[in-house]
Amino acid sequence: MHTRPLGSEGLTVSTLGLGCMGMSEFYGDPDEGRCIDTIHRALELGVRFFDTADMYGPFTNEKLVGKALSDDRDDVVIATKFGNVRSEDGGFHGVNGRPEYVRSACEASLQRLGTDYIDLYYQHRVDPDVPIEDTVGAMGRLVDEGKVRFLGLSEAAPETIRRADAEHPITALQTEYSLWSRFTETEILPTCRELGIGFVPYSPLGRGFLTGRFQSPDDLPAGDFRAERYPRFERENFEQNLQLVDAVKEMAAEKGVTPAQLALAWVLHQSDDIVPIPGTTDPDHLDENLGALDVTLGNDELDRIDEIAPVGAAAGDRYPDMSSVNR
Secondary structure (H helix, E strand, O other): EEEEEEEEOOEEOOOOOOHHHHOOOOOOOOOOHHHHHHHHHHHHHOOOOOEEOOOOOOOOOHHHHEEEEEEEHHHHHEEEEEEEEEEEOOEEEEOOOOOHHHHHHHHHHHHHHHOOOEEEEEEEOOOOOOOHHHHHHHHHHHHOOOOOOEEEEOOOOOHHHHHHHOOOOEEEEEOOOHHHHHHOOOOOHHHHHHHOOOOEOOOOOOOOOOOOOOOOOOHHHOOHHHHHOOOOHHHHHHHHHHHHHHHHHEEEEEEEEOOHHHHHHHHHOOOOOOOOOOEEEOOHHHHHHHHHHHHHOOOOOOHHHHOOOOOOOOOOOOOOOHHHOOE
């Protein structure tokens, strides 16, 4: 496992991270023991960058991650997020970026993670009712106190990123990016590079779609949010998006790799300032994902992938309500 600098503030992480959201919610009902085994397998293979959030579970994913990494705390980078407000019963209650909430959310995350510092602390979604300077100013005070090492944003627009970085250096932006979500290439990625901000793609496998494992919405587990909430998994869009996946599968077979490895390798080849965080609850799928690190793509192959999956290739929006992202 190699490492990459994430941003220009001094944070270094493993070239691939592990997204832990699906270990607690949204993608069926995973087994906690198997999820912890997956985290431990990631450690064995050199992964040192783990991503969670207070809202996952809700509130249970941080506990799981903290428990699994307790013996290795000082050797790993833990990223977590605040801002998407939820209640214990799972209800969603909007976004909160008020300074007093920033502090209380951080204190609660520290307790659940069982640590006295957070390596990378993201605002999960931008609060349109609170100036970004106020939110990031409060986050910066947590850095001054040693409770947080580096700051990040998630799903923020270029102007918001600029204003935030002017208030306090931003180390990383986390936003969806994959072969079927390339919208960041126009303005968001250039803004990050101009400011020296690292980029962390979540869902680099298209929420699992690009692995080729799903041939119908019926293949998803009962209660899976993808079938219930995400437009790209609605039946009509699903069938159109299968054409993209079939082309990825064909190219992967020719190259002797899996579709997941090809899709991840493409993300990794975009730039050395990009650190994807594919998620899985299965140690075998983890091994498969890490195999992408050994996949080399030449210019002709990258051009072919551009033809297979150009910007805007996917059918359907990323979220049912796009007003909550990129603002």
